[in-house]
Amino acid sequence: MKKQPSIFTDPMLSIVVPVHNEAEVIPDLLARLDLVSRQLEDAVELLFVDDGSQDNSVALLMQARHRQPAIRVVQLSRNFGKEAAVTAGLEHARGDAVVLMDADLQDPPELIPSMVAEWRKGADVVLMKRRTRAGESWLKRTTASIFYRLINRISDASIPVDTGDFRLMSRRTVDALNRLPERNRYLKGMFAWVGMPTVTLEFDRDPRAAGKTKWNYLKLIHLAMEGITSFSTRPLRIALVLGLLAAGAGGLFGAWEVLRTLVFGVSTPGYASLIAIITFLSGVQLLCVGLLGEYVGRIYMETKQRPVFIVAEDSEDVARPALPQLRVAGNDQKH
Numbered sequence: 082m083k084k085q086p087s088i089f090t091d092p093m094l095s096i097v098v099p100v101h102n103e104a105e106v107i108p109d110l111l112a113r114l115d116l117v118s119r120q121l122e123d124a125v126e127l128l129f130v131d132d133g134s135q136d137n138s139v140a141l142l143m144q145a146r147h148r149q150p151a152i153r154v155v156q157l158s159r160n161f162g163k164e165a166a167v168t169a170g171l172e173h174a175r176g177d178a179v180v181l182m183d184a185d186l187q188d189p190p191e192l193i194p195s196m197v198a199e200w201r202k203g204a205d206v207v208l209m210k211r212r213t214r215a216g217e218s219w220l221k222r223t224t225a226s227i228f229y230r231l232i233n234r235i236s237d238a239s240i241p242v243d244t245g246d247f248r249l250m251s252r253r254t255v256d257a258l259n260r261l262p263e264r265n266r267y268l269k270g271m272f273a274w275v276g277m278p279t280v281t282l283e284f285d286r287d288p289r290a291a292g293k294t295k296w297n298y299l300k301l302i303h304l305a306m307e308g309i310t311s312f313s314t315r316p317l318r319i320a321l322v323l324g325l326l327a328a329g330a331g332g333l334f335g336a337w338e339v340l341r342t343l344v345f346g347v348s349t350p351g352y353a354s355l356i357a358i359i360t361f362l363s364g365v366q367l368l369c370v371g372l373l374g375e376y377v378g379r380i381y382m383e384t385k386q387r388p389v390f391i392v393a394e395d396s397e398d399v400a401r402p403a404l405p406q407l408r409v410a411g412n413d414q415k416h
């Protein structure tokens with residue numbers, strides 16, 4: 082029989098799961114997590130961050146909490162997006178190691194014991210690399226692959242290909258992450274920036290167990306812009322070079338036109354080439370201005386210094402009832 086872990090002596094493992102309208106998978110998720118936590122020697126904290134779910138995800142979790150006291154539910158005040166939910170999870174987790182996983186069971190919880198084993202051997206980060214991506218469309222796989230190639234070419238911290246947020250992190254890694262103050266949180270880039278000794282394990286990514294993906298191409302494009310502009314100023318330099326090249330070419334062309342006029346006399350209209358050049362140059366200018374705008378916008382968001390998320394309720398606080406008001410004898414006779 083397994084010895085009961087003690088929260089006082091044994092290291093604790095936090096499993097952080099962002100949840101946004103996942104009622105359909107929660108029963109399955111809880112059952113599988115329960116089985117896994119029984120296999121682990123450590124005390125386990127199951128930390129669910131509810132990212133403004135509108136279905137009964139929270140009700141299901143709170144109900145399960147009666148049976149499994151290891152469950153903790155941090156409810157955000159509205160939908161802040163996955164990156165913010167994960168940030169909230171990392172800030173609230175108390176474990177000596179923190180595992181991050183999706184609610185939809187695409188990241189099999191059964192792999193957690195092997196991740197913990199690597200951590201015990203000394204790894205600070207145990208990265209889970211997808212060998213296959215079942216249930217994801219060809220288009221999603223290709224765009225993802227192009228994006229990673231692009232971002233690694235232009236940004237300073239290199240992001241490992243085919244890894245998501247499914248990972249284990251040591252306490253010092255999580256502390257380091259929690260110290261990063263930026264509001265625009267591109268977590269994959271932040272993980273890569275923090276570094277730390279890393280072990281990579283391969284796994285087969287399952288299709289979503291139930292429910293629908295919360296992901297769409299608009300969000301993906303947004304995240305991609307975030308990823309590129311929050312981790313590198315190199316695009317600014319690319320814009321500069323582009324502008325220089327275009328201006329240089331325009332100058333040369335102008336000189337050539339002057340020369341041609343001097344040698345051969347007034348040339349034929351040349352209207353088309355003029356328009357072509359004007360549109361090209363204004364295109365380059367707009368591109369550069371837009372790029373600058375992206376960065377200025379980011380500076381604006383950062384200077385507002387708003388928190389990344391707002392917690393509406395933490396099941397931990399609810400569990401501790403407020404102390405009853407002390408009544409001093411003779412004090413409550415108001416009349």
Ligand code: UDP
Pocket residue numbers: 098099100101102103132160161162163166182183184185187289293294295296
């Ligand atoms: N998620 C979240 N907030 C959101 C969108 C998603 O917390 O606004 C959570 C979601 O509940 C899941 C994880 O992020 O646990 C990944 O979402 P999803 O499976 O929809 O993304 P995909 O795996 O398709 O990229």
Ligand code: MG
Pocket residue numbers: 183185187289294
């Ligand atoms: Mg998913």
